[in-house]
Amino acid sequence: MSRPPRLLSRTALYSVAVLIALALIGRSTVADEVIVQINDDHPVAQVSSAHIFESSDAAPHTALSDWRDVTLPHRWGNDRNRDDTSVWYRVTMELTDWSGADLAVYLPKVSMNADLWINGRFSSRVGSMEVPLTRHWNTPLLLTISPLLLRAGPNEVMVRVRALDRHDGGLAPFFVGALWQLEALANEARFWRSTVVDGLATAVLALAFVVAIVWARRPARIEYLYFSIGAIGCAISTLNMSVTSPPMSDHAWEIIMHGSLYLGVASLALFGWQFSGVSTRFRRWVMATIVTVGLVVLTTFESRLVVATTTFVIFAVAASAFIPLLRKLQQQPLTDSLVFGFAALVAVGAGAYDWLIVSANMPYETAYLLPYVWPVLLGAFSWLIAGEYARTQRDLATLNAELQQRIAARETALQATYDQLRAAERAQASAEERARILRDMHDGVGAHLSTALRQIEAGRSSNVEVANTLRDSLDSLKLAIDGMTLPAGDINALLAALRYRLTHRLSLAGLTVQWEVDELPLWANGAREGNMRHLQFLLFELISNVLQHAHASVLRIGAGADEQTIDVTIADNGSGISAVVQLRSCEARAKSIGATLEVSTSTSGTEVRVRIPMRALI
Amino acid sequence: MSASVDHGRVAVVLVEDDPGTRAWLESGINSAQELELVASFGALKPALAWFARHEADVLLTDLGLPDGHGLRLIKEVAGRSRPDGQPRTDVLVMSVFGDEETVLQCIEAGAVGYIHKDASPENIAKVILDVRRGASPISPMIARGLLARFRTRAASAASQAALARELQIDLTPAESDVLSMIARGHSYAEISRERGVSVNTVQSQIKVLYSKLAVHSRGEAVFAATRLGLIDPFDPGP
Numbered sequence: 001m002s003r004p005p006r007l008l009s010r011t012a013l014y015s016v017a018v019l020i021a022l023a024l025i026g027r028s029t030v031a032d033e034v035i036v037q038i039n040d041d042h043p044v045a046q047v048s049s050a051h052i053f054e055s056s057d058a059a060p061h062t063a064l065s066d067w068r069d070v071t072l073p074h075r076w077g078n079d080r081n082r083d084d085t086s087v088w089y090r091v092t093m094e095l096t097d098w099s100g101a102d103l104a105v106y107l108p109k110v111s112m113n114a115d116l117w118i119n120g121r122f123s124s125r126v127g128s129m130e131v132p133l134t135r136h137w138n139t140p141l142l143l144t145i146s147p148l149l150l151r152a153g154p155n156e157v158m159v160r161v162r163a164l165d166r167h168d169g170g171l172a173p174f175f176v177g178a179l180w181q182l183e184a185l186a187n188e189a190r191f192w193r194s195t196v197v198d199g200l201a202t203a204v205l206a207l208a209f210v211v212a213i214v215w216a217r218r219p220a221r222i223e224y225l226y227f228s229i230g231a232i233g234c235a236i237s238t239l240n241m242s243v244t245s246p247p248m249s250d251h252a253w254e255i256i257m258h259g260s261l262y263l264g265v266a267s268l269a270l271f272g273w274q275f276s277g278v279s280t281r282f283r284r285w286v287m288a289t290i291v292t293v294g295l296v297v298l299t300t301f302e303s304r305l306v307v308a309t310t311t312f313v314i315f316a317v318a319a320s321a322f323i324p325l326l327r328k329l330q331q332q333p334l335t336d337s338l339v340f341g342f343a344a345l346v347a348v349g350a351g352a353y354d355w356l357i358v359s360a361n362m363p364y365e366t367a368y369l370l371p372y373v374w375p376v377l378l379g380a381f382s383w384l385i386a387g388e389y390a391r392t393q394r395d396l397a398t399l400n401a402e403l404q405q406r407i408a409a410r411e412t413a414l415q416a417t418y419d420q421l422r423a424a425e426r427a428q429a430s431a432e433e434r435a436r437i438l439r440d441m442h443d444g445v446g447a448h449l450s451t452a453l454r455q456i457e458a459g460r461s462s463n464v465e466v467a468n469t470l471r472d473s474l475d476s477l478k479l480a481i482d483g484m485t486l487p488a489g490d491i492n493a494l495l496a497a498l499r500y501r502l503t504h505r506l507s508l509a510g511l512t513v514q515w516e517v518d519e520l521p522l523w524a525n526g527a528r529e530g531n532m533r534h535l536q537f538l539l540f541e542l543i544s545n546v547l548q549h550a551h552a553s554v555l556r557i558g559a560g561a562d563e564q565t566i567d568v569t570i571a572d573n574g575s576g577i578s579a580v581v582q583l584r585s586c587e588a589r590a591k592s593i594g595a596t597l598e599v600s601t602s603t604s605g606t607e608v609r610v611r612i613p614m615r616a617l618i
Numbered sequence: 619m620s621a622s623v624d625h626g627r628v629a630v631v632l633v634e635d636d637p638g639t640r641a642w643l644e645s646g647i648n649s650a651q652e653l654e655l656v657a658s659f660g661a662l663k664p665a666l667a668w669f670a671r672h673e674a675d676v677l678l679t680d681l682g683l684p685d686g687h688g689l690r691l692i693k694e695v696a697g698r699s700r701p702d703g704q705p706r707t708d709v710l711v712m713s714v715f716g717d718e719e720t721v722l723q724c725i726e727a728g729a730v731g732y733i734h735k736d737a738s739p740e741n742i743a744k745v746i747l748d749v750r751r752g753a754s755p756i757s758p759m760i761a762r763g764l765l766a767r768f769r770t771r772a773a774s775a776a777s778q779a780a781l782a783r784e785l786q787i788d789l790t791p792a793e794s795d796v797l798s799m800i801a802r803g804h805s806y807a808e809i810s811r812e813r814g815v816s817v818n819t820v821q822s823q824i825k826v827l828y829s830k831l832a833v834h835s836r837g838e839a840v841f842a843a844t845r846l847g848l849i850d851p852f853d854p855g856p
Contacts, residue, residue: 474736482759485718496758496803503805517803 034069034091035154036176040099044177048072050089050159060088060117060158073109073364075170076163083131087169088117089159093176095152103145106182108189109172109365110136110161116143117158123149129162132250137167138241138367140189144179164250166302172365194242197371201238204374207382208232223274226267227381233264234374241371255299258307262291265318268377272321275384276328290314308359315351322348329384336387343380347373429529436530440480440537448473468508475501479540483533489526491566491612492517494536495559502543506555509547516558520566524615531593535612538589542570542608545583550574550606564614571607583608627651628750632658633665633679633691634712639735643678643712646742653743662686669695673706676746678733680712681720689727696728696832705730705829708749718759722767728832730754730825753821754828761800764827768794789827796823 036045051067052074061067067090076087105116113134115125123146127134145157157176163169175182208231215224237260246253266287273279294310322344329337350369356362452469455461482497495517506513526532546555552574559568583599590597590610598609630647632655634640640658647655656674659665662683669677669691677695681688688711698706711724713732721732731749733742745755768789789797792813799809810817 485759487762492802493758493762496762496801499803500757500759513805515804515808519802 035094036091037094037096038103038177039095039097042177043101044175044181045093046173046175047091048173050074050091052090053088054085055088056085060090060120060160062120072171072173075168075360075364077168077360083165086129086160086162087171089161089171091157091176093155093157095150095155098152100147102147102179103150103177104179104182105143105145105157105159106175106186107136107141107143107159107171108174108185109138110141110159110174111169111171112137112163112167114141114143114159114161114171116145117160118145118149119151119156120158121149127244129160131164132245133162133164134244135246135250136244138193139244140186140193142182142186166254166304168304168360170364193367197238197241200371200375201235204231204235204238204378207378208235211382211385223271223279224385226271226274227378227385230264230267230271231374231378233260233262233267234370234378235264237261237264238371238374241368251302255295258298258311259295262294262310262314265314266291268381269318269321271381272325275381275388276321276324278324287317290317304360308355311355311358315355319348319351325384332387336384339383340380343377347377432529436533437480437484440476440483440533444476444480445473448476472505475505476540479536480533483536486532486536488532489522489524491520491523491526491535491559491568494532495539495557495568498536498539498543499557502540505547506543510553511547511555512553514554514556514558516556518560520559520561521614523566523612525594525613534589534593535595535610538586538593538595538610539568539570541586541589542610545586546570546572546574546606550576552605561614566612566614568610568612569607570610571605573605576601576603576606627654628675628746629654629656630676630678630746631656631665631668631674633660633662633677633683633688634658635660635680635683639680639712642739643742646737646739647678647746649739650743650747652747660684662688662691665691666694673698675750676708676710678710678712678746681724689724692724692727692729710746710749718757718763721760722763722831725760725764725828725831726767728829730828748821749825751818752825753818754825756800756824758801758803761797764831765794765797765801767831768797789830793823793827796820797827 034047034050036047038045049069049071051064052070053061053067055061067088070089072089074089107114113127113129113136115129116123124143126141126143127136143159149155159171159174161169161171175185208228211224211231212228215221215228218224237257240253240257248256270279270284270287273283290310290313294314297306297310326337326341326344329340347370350373353362354368354370357366357368448469452466452473455466455469478501479498482494482501486493486497499513499515523531526535543555543557546552550572552572554573556569556571558571559566561567583597586608587597593612595610595612598611600607630653632640632643632647634643637660640660644655644658647653653676657665657668657672659668662685665679677691679688679691692709692711695707696705696709700706705728708731709724709729710731710733711721711729713721713734721729724732731745731754733745737745748755795813796809799812804812806817806820809815809820813820
């Protein structure tokens with residue numbers, strides 16, 4: 001991250017103060033050399049002031065009178081002319097009683113890169129001192145002193161620093177001394193500033209990846225996408241802390257780093273709005289516009305002022321997304337509020353802190369905090385997501401249980417209704433059955449008994465006549481009972497039972513029976529309530545007609561079937577029916593079971609054919 | 619001790635609880651020279667007691683008796699056989715019309731005929747004498763019931779060939795034919811004409827069929843018991 005100029009009014013004051021200080025120092029610089037003593041008792045010395053000289057030469061400037069005094073940290077600010085000049089820092093190292101161990105110079109913080117010169121000769125360098133410059137501003141720099149260039153007594157140590165103009169060049173107090181001690185210091189600093197930051201960035205990336213998968217499985221939950229993009233953006237922007245040699249121009253790299261940061265922060269804000277249910281089209285447009293404008297401005301103007309301004313706007317708008325989130329969390333468990341409140345506080349604090357660094361309002365050595373805070377914030381977000389997920393799961397389980405209970409209750413109710421219906425149907429069926437039996441009793445047995453009673457009361461009938469009437473009554477009772485027990489649709493059984501019941505009566509009447517009944521298929525419609533009984537009564541009436549009116553000697557009963565119809569024929573060799581009118585009641589009964597009657601009558605006999613369709617027509 | 623009458627008349631025992639009906643039946647039996655009523659009871663227990671000490675040629679019994687069901691008596695009496703292996707006593711039951719199912723149960727218990735309660739006195743004697751001759755009465759409804767019973771038995775036994783052999787339940791084609799024709803309403807005369815056998819032959823086939831059904835019913839009971847007996851020894855126990 002670059003270091004734009006100070007924005008506060010202090011800037012001007014500092015500048016004036018520095019100019020005055022330079023004017024004062026300028027007169028006394030030549031007088032005193034900065035000397036550090038290195039010996040076996042004090043193997044390391046910190047350098048907190050030096051002589052400096054600005055030059056575009058690749059070799060040290062030898063005219064010592066041109067150098068001036070500075071205290072470290074020395075931040076260049078606007079106190080420098082061009083990109084292609086270097087600033088040389090010079091101190092004298094006094095080697096006394098030195099046992100000969102390797103020596104080095106350790107620069108905890110330098111911007112952007114530096115190399116080391118001993119006694120006017122080049123000693124060591126890490127990375128590039130030409131454009132593109134190696135970016136060492138966050139990673140410590142350890143430069144070894146070549147032993148060949150040393151001599152006993154005073155040694156001239158020069159650190160040459162180069163920085164691009166838009167970056168805040170400078171040098172923090174540094175160390176000179178034994179390599180093994182400085183190496184330990186450098187390693188420790190590298191661990192905290194590089195290794196830890198890289199590890200955290202990796203963790204954030206992994207989290208982004210997981211959430212992206214969650215989003216891919218549920219694209220409707222757009223907040224997961226925002227979260228994922230946010231995490232990726234923050235992780236990428238963290239690369240700026242450790243990548244020293246980006247594979248592109250410094251400007252392009254800066255745009256990518258800032259772009260990722262803006263995109264990441266904006267996405268996290270969108271996540272916050274979406275998650276707390278206050279996301280609006282307007283808010284999304286505002287965020288998109290800010291990020292786009294910020295990037296365009298950043299690309300167009302290589303200004304530190306621009307960077308500070310856009311960063312401020314984006315940080316401020318993003319921080320406002322914490323408010324609806326915190327409000328929403330009031331309805332959730334206290335733990336959620338505490339966890340997120342802490343993370344929000346840390347994030348806002350770190351954001352403000354880092355912005356102060358960006359706007360050059362912090363001491364030169366200050367390091368960015370946000371790279372360390374991203375995992376905290378994203379972890380808190382994950383905590384919220386997981387909490388919501390857990391609550392959803394619980395609610396779902398509760399809902400399921402309730403649903404099952406309701407289904408069970410509904411099933412019970414349905415079963416009860418069904419039972420009631422069945423009971424009602426049964427009641428209706430038995431009522432119908434009762435009505436039918438009563439009608440049959442009345443028309444059959446009842447009528448015969450009434451006749452018998454009249455015969456006896458009138459006293460004109462013989463016992464035989466009364467007995468015959470009573471026998472008719474029994475026959476019709478038997479037929480009624482048969483009608484109830486016959487297998488549904490079995491016309492063969494019906495005819496057989498009819499003949500069996502009427503055998504006695506037919507033989508009394510002197511009728512010879514011709515039985516021409518084939519094996520018949522089942523009559524599907526015969527399963528309907530009362531149909532078998534209707535057919536039985538119809539045939540009984542037809543036979544009764546023969547018995548009473550035909551004066552016949554032969555009764556032919558036939559039955560056969562084709563694919564559509566079952567035919568039952570009742571024929572006699574009697575005198576024929578004088579009027580077809582007599583068959584009217586039979587026709588009505590036939591119609592009620594969907595059958596038709598075909599009657600042919602002559603003086604030599606009558607044939608009635610009952611045509612019963614195999615399938616229901618009624 | 620036998621109650622059979624030595625001069626060749628058929629010894630008949632009557633069990634009927636309704637005094638009117640019993641008197642009417644008694645008159646029907648007595649109207650025939652060939653029949654002799656040797657005992658008449660209005661309840662089950664005295665009849666059982668009598669049969670514990672006596673034999674008869676024919677038992678005519680009602681079913682709903684005040685001290686028990688007539689089926690008990692039928693099972694007791696119908697199981698007896700003469701030294702030549704033939705059944706000792708022909709059992710007939712009193713039947714009300716429309717109750718073919720009960721008649722079939724009685725046939726399964728060993729009855730070989732039935733008399734309707736509305737039969738005329740001559741009819742009663744005729745049915746008893748016919749049965750003695752070997753001719754059992756039948757109606758299309760009973761024929762249908764018989765067919766159904768034989769079919770279900772054959773079907774359930776088909777899965778167990780051994781059982782089928784043991785029970786000899788298969789009807790001969792002639793028997794099956796006669797039963798179906800009766801079920802379709804044909805008279806004995808028509809059947810005899812059509813199949814070229816005498817009416818007597820047709821009638822005796824009916825009695826044979828009744829006893830087959832009774833044998834099967836007993837056989838099934840025996841089989842069930844055997845099966846229970848077979849299962850027990852293989853019970854591994856605790």
